[in-house]
Amino acid sequence: TTSVPSFAGVRRAAVAVCGYSADQLRSAYGLTSADTGAGETIALIEDGSPRDMSQTLTDYAAANGLPAPAATQFQEDQLGDDSGCENAFGVEEQLDSEAAYAMAPGANQLMIDGDSCDQAMEGIQPLFDALDEVLGGDGSAPMASIVSNSWGLMGGEQDPPVYAQTVHAIDLRAAAEGVGMYFAAGDNPGIAVPAS
16 A cells, blocks of 8 residues: 655555455456345354344445345344353454355345353354254245354364264254355364364
């Protein structure tokens, strides 16, 4: 970027990494303006509920030259009551929604917020509950055709085997119901469970 005033005769300098724009993300995957995701529902599995998500998504769309989301495009389903608990992942939930909107601005989003107060299975139970909510749907069909899981088990292969076994059982059910399950690879080196 150009800096003013210059320093030691230098007027251009690198700045902090600011992430990819929606156009850059779409271009990396070869998406065109016809690729909107219209008719699809993306479920975003989260641990706790973010603040002002609809407004955040609207602001993101405006900043990235995307159409504003329709009022019906973003829905949120809060499981349990996490009002008395700290949500350590509020920013990540916003990132998940924004990234999904960048790639599929015509798709509906359904954010399923697990109860962050529920610490069963080291806090993983709320995520399993959220996945079950999506797959259970209305009793005859799942709530979404695509499920985005931006989480991984921090202990990886060292976690109790029942954690990976539970995800495996959920994934088999999803496959049988025609639901695509997508998991983050993890923030640490290697591929985290359940992505592995």
